[in-house]
Amino acid sequence: MSRPTIRLTVAQALVRFLSVQHSERDGVRHRLIAGTWGIFGHGNVAGIGQALLEHRDVMPYHQGRNEQAMVHAAVGHARQLDRLSAQAVTTSIGPGATNLVTGAALATINRLPVLLLPGDYFATRPADPLLQQLEHPTEADVSVNDTLRPVSRWFDRVHRPEALIPAALQAMRVLADPAETGAVTLALPQDVQAQAYDWPEEFFAERVWRVRRPLPDPVELSEAVRLIRGARRPLVISGGGVHHSRAEEALKAFADATGIPVAATQAGKGSLRHDHPADLGGIGHTGTAVADDLARTADLVIGVGTRYSDFTTASGTLFQHPDVRFLNLNITAFDAHKLAARTLVCDARAGLTALTARLDGHRVDPAYEAEYQAGKERWEQVVAAAYRADDEHAVPTQTQLLGALDAVVGDDDVVINAAGSLPGDLHKLWRARSARQYHLEYGYSCMGYEIPAAIGVQQAAPGTPVWALVGDGTYLMMPTEIVTAVQEGLPVNLVLVQNHGYASIGGLSETVGGERFGTAYRHRAADGTFTGDPLPVDLAANAASLGMEVLRAKTVGELREALAAARASDRPTCVYVETDVDGPTPSAPPAEAWWDVPVAETASRAAAVEARERYDREVAGRRRHL
Incomplete structure (x- = not known):
């Protein structure tokens, strides 16, 4: 007796399958794949794109602007929901697919689930080479998507329609496994996506993937x-x-x-x-x-x-x-x-x-x-001193900014950061008031994570005030998802600190003998180095041009008012603070422990010679615990 079947394309079957997958822990159930981010090109527009349109009633679709950023948004969503719910990300083959690699690495390093659905080459090989096809001289089955293998917890390429069934089930198993989870990639050849197949009805039955709590031996x-x-x-x-x-x-x-x-x-x-x-x-x-x-x-x-x-x-x-x-x-x-x-x-x-x-x-x-x-x-006295601002008319320091934010946020606000000098200040000084308030991605410390992650968190926790803290270096790498926040009406708050360069790496460069080379955003001086005047960029104007409400704060008092106004706003809002790059720069408390960044073993410049001497003293304290 034959089993009942449903005739769908591979892409339609995948979307329908994903819509009925659930996770469950402690009796609480979540959609395992809560939605799908996508940017469409010739490698997925007629397959996954058409399927998402056809099944939009059961699979929410989110439009992104950058493939890497879409993964970051999905990761922010998964972290906010304790890895019990994930999102999928679909791209075309070629640049769209390879743009996923950074986001996939971040997800896997941080043990956070995300499902990647990149288009791939034609399985039927109607022509060689295809547009955006990588021609490998000795391995004809290699595509650009193979760059995702080392940064994925599980990877499969679906060469035939029927191969989707075991591939999809394995993908869900890994995503829901607390010990195995990370980025999962299903590479989907673009011709296979559009092929029809008679699928067994039970493939679309609701499934619950129970997230176990193994007891100690x-x-x-x-x-x-x-x-x-x-x-x-x-x-x-x-x-x-x-x-x-x-x-x-x-x-x-x-x-x-x-x-x-x-x-x-x-x-x-x-x-x-x-x-x-x-x-x-x-x-x-x-x-x-x-x-x-x-x-x-x-x-x-x-x-x-x-x-x-x-x-x-x-x-x-x-x-x-x-x-x-x-x-x-x-x-x-x-x-x-x-x-x-x-x-x-x-x-x-x-x-x-x-x-x-x-x-x-x-x-x-x-x-x-x-x-x-x-x-x-x-230490609390150290924190209080770093937060304190005695002059309301002074330009705020970065630690005073954190103090002003500390005074504004509620217990349930979420503060997001990933890179630059802010992670060090936050780790030392931030007074975390709840389990979800402190959202630092420091497994990969990926510049550009904060804004898209804030979108993912806001989707996962509607009504929760969400703050993305970024420096100008991070902002310039990936401001594009501001447009997505505006499009979706998500009231994320962006705190944009303008310090004209890579402040964290600049400080590190100075300590390891690099003399801050190549870390400032400035015009070239007469000697060819980037030590001239700061660049005349206006990042606040840029954020405004992408649709954000922008509040400029030049003093401590203005900063306090701007942060309070941003928290009360019901639309995406940017608080822009420009630091004084020419005057003295009050620093946060210094590092209390060493970090190994190798220093030139031989050099002619005095700064590097001195840094190596310090390095040799510090590295002597290393222990290998056996």
Whole structure:
């Protein structure tokens, strides 16, 4: 007896299939693919484009302006919803497809789900070469889409209609898997997209992909409890996995019960509220003094949902206790085994809950609690000084800008950033008030992420005030999705800091002997270097030309008023602040820990010679934890 079938094109079948996929965790269900971003060209307009039009009642479509930015928007959406809902992105073959690579790398590095649907070459090879076809001299089946393989968690090319069924099911499996998720690519040959096929009806039945919470292994749990009970100076490092698991309350219960202090990575900040007695703020190169001081003397480091980037470990120089040991709680075994750690391979919430129960009655020494709480109070004074602005008529510094924003936002506002000098200031100084407020993409630190990510967050959390903080360097790389925010009526707020160049890399260049070469946006001077007058660009006018309401703030007082007005606005609004590039530049608190950026081993310029001497002193403190 034959099974009932439905005759559709491959593209129509894919869109219909995606519309009935769901994720479920703790009994709460989400659409797994909430919508599709797309820019159409000859490689997808007659396939996926036509299918999205035909199925617009079941699959929302979002029009983007840049392929990379569409992926960033999808990633922002997924992060806001704890990876339980993703979006798809479709492009034509050629430049559209290769523009996806940066966004795919960001998604996979940050373990965030996004489905990529690039067009591909003709499977039937009616002509060679096609427009935008890469002709590889020894591998005829290679296309430009193969650049997506190393940055995708799963990749398939659908050469025949029937191959879509296993490919689509595998794609959903990876997207919904908390240990495997990232960018998933289905490369779709443009002729196959338009081919019709008789699809079994059950392919379009609703499916629920349950997001598991694996429990800790009993033997691993007993070993973890033994290590914690035996530690005199334990320290928790909270990573992004705490947020992805919605384990914030479990972490709070653990800290409340044991008194063990908690420091956070960029992805983990906000796991505890800033005013919780055990919250030490950021850790590592951009961390707080109290967190880094405790890290240097910790005898047990408990990593929860972190992958231990070099910023977190201060390039291997931070954990200096002679007998330091590591205990890693992570749903991904690959990350759990880093630093030769004892492991708890499990869900963050399940693991923390189990630890709290087994540690009943255990608490760190009161003197240790008093020590880190005194350090926390000292750091709060540093934050207050950095935020303080005594002269309302003065040009604001970057840290005073953060202070003004801190005074305006509510607990549920979302603040987004990714690159430049702002991530360091935010990690040290920002007072995170809720689990979703601090949205820093620092796995890839991708300039251009902030504006499209704000759109994705706004889609995921309508009615939530969303702030994208960018410098002029980041803005110039990708302002295009402002048009999308205007088109969709999304009231995202953009805080645009004009400092005439790459402030973060300029400062780094100076410390490593590069003398800020090539980091300023200025005219050429007589000697050919870019050290002349600042360029006469008007980024506020540019933002206005793309449809934003623009508020210019020249002083601290004007900045406070502009931020308040932006938060109250119901349309996309830009607050533009230009810093004083010729006068003294007050700096944020300096780095509390080192970061390894190799310095020229031999050079003729004095700055590089001095920088190498400093480098050799710092690198001598590196430890390999075995």
